Amino acid sequence: MRAAVYHGPEDIRVEDVEDPELDSPRGAVVRVTHTAVCGSDLWFYRGRSDRDAPSPVGHEPMGIVEEVGEKVRSVEPGDRVFAPFVISCGSCEYCRKGLHTSCVNGDSWGGDNGGAQGELVRCPHADGTLVRVPDRHADDEDTLEALLPLTDVMGTGHHAAVNAGVEAGSTCAVVGDGAVGLCGVLAARRLGAERIIAVGHHEDRLEIAEEFGATDLVTERGEEAIERVNEMTKGGVNHVLECVGATSAMETATGVCRPGGTVGYVGVPHGMGDGLDLHEFFGNNISLRGGVAPVRAYADELMADVLQGTLDPSPVFTKTVDLDGVPEGYAAMDDREAVKVLVKP
CATH class of the missing domain: 3.40.50.720 (NAD(P)-binding Rossmann-like Domain)
Structure with missing residues (x-):
């Protein structure tokens, strides 16, 4: 697949990488249709925080489930889903109290799961992380762009x-x-x-x-x-x-x-x-x-408002690029030429 990869400060490249493959009975593989560049991504882009190079980037995925493990119950292939910026199991002490960012089985996007600014991601804890979009809204582009900020901002x-x-x-x-x-x-x-x-x-x-x-x-x-x-x-x-x-x-x-x-x-x-x-x-x-926001705890109530038309954060996206345009998106945000960049791989 193709994905955006960090190679050093101000050096984001879109290149061929290995496809993430299902490796857990509780996991899922999602084909990314929408993602974004985040303001927090600018810290490593500017060289003001440490990050391994090369490494896949991005943490705000939305897409279509392609494959699920045998123990996954909440989603199935073909479902439209979005995912918070932190992976969580949904069942540990902290997930149960709504503090998914402290999940004892948690993980971040990146590494060998594909990042989120690419064509595919692997989620090791599908039931605890992925949020399913009801079928009647799964192909409404305006609604999807309004839902995408629920992954983070x-x-x-x-x-x-x-x-x-x-x-x-x-x-x-x-x-x-x-x-x-x-x-x-x-x-x-x-x-x-x-x-x-x-x-x-x-x-x-x-x-x-x-x-x-x-x-x-x-x-x-x-x-x-x-x-x-x-x-x-x-x-x-x-x-x-x-x-x-x-x-x-x-x-x-x-x-x-x-x-x-x-x-x-x-x-x-x-x-x-x-x-x-x-x-x-x-x-x-x-x-x-x-502190770091447990956005999974808020996703369902905020999605309900988006779907009924009373909440629309999509105007924060002031520039849209395709996957090849991700480096341009980083530069635009770094130069304050965009508030937030929407990526449609």
């Missing part, structure tokens, strides 16, 4: 909103205007927030935030952003979604959080410990909740 934005304690009638701030931050805005609106303040720096992205339900847009940075939000809200907000992962973003999040409030953080940490002052949390009794 929509579930992650939802995790931020849930952990920040967003509820009906609340006021919240979302720090970050990447795909996760934009989905955080959408999640906050879904949970009933009355006022949603989007903090970002890119006009085109903030336009999407407004489309998704942001009531206020803040384009200032650093201390100026903190002052602006606090002025608008007369002292800050009780619910903050941190969707970047940088120390500066966390400082903004704590700076706009009212004493006794909560920061829900989902930004992949990058230098988060470098100079981050915990005094703000301690002195103002600010709670910090979040």
Whole structure:
């Protein structure tokens, strides 16, 4: 098969690799029809995180089941499925409590399972990982593109909103205007927030935030952003979604959080410990909740809203490429020319 492979910083190549083959009675092989480039992929693309080279890339697959093991019960060949960015067994202690990202039998996409930015993937735990799309929606392209963000960014934005304690009638701030931050805005609106303040720096992205339900847009940075939000809200907000992962973003999040409030953080940490002052949390009794999002725990409820037409995160895809265009997709996201790239192998 053909797949995107990492060969080093800024070096993604689409090349021939071995087909992943079924090797477990609980596994499945899926032919990928839709996938994406994620903002977290840019860390290794920019050389700012370690990754083996060469190695297949991608972690947001959707496709058609081609083969299943004899013990698989939830899907069968021909089914349309999508998969969260972490593989989970669905039956261990942590999966049962909805923390699939801590699955004791868990795995990541990549290695010899094919990655997800390629033609095929192997899932070793089909029942615990794959989410089946009802047949009546399996070929509706608009619906499929709205479902694809549930593999990562929509579930992650939802995790931020849930952990920040967003509820009906609340006021919240979302720090970050990447795909996760934009989905955080959408999640906050879904949970009933009355006022949603989007903090970002890119006009085109903030336009999407407004489309998704942001009531206020803040384009200032650093201390100026903190002052602006606090002025608008007369002292800050009780619910903050941190969707970047940088120390500066966390400082903004704590700076706009009212004493006794909560920061829900989902930004992949990058230098988060470098100079981050915990005094703000301690002195103002600010709670910090979040982490890597167990998107499998949210997939079914979010899919139900997509299928009934009340949730559509697909506008985060601002560029579409085929498999050969994956290197171009990485470059576009790295250059801030795309919010998130949709890949149709």
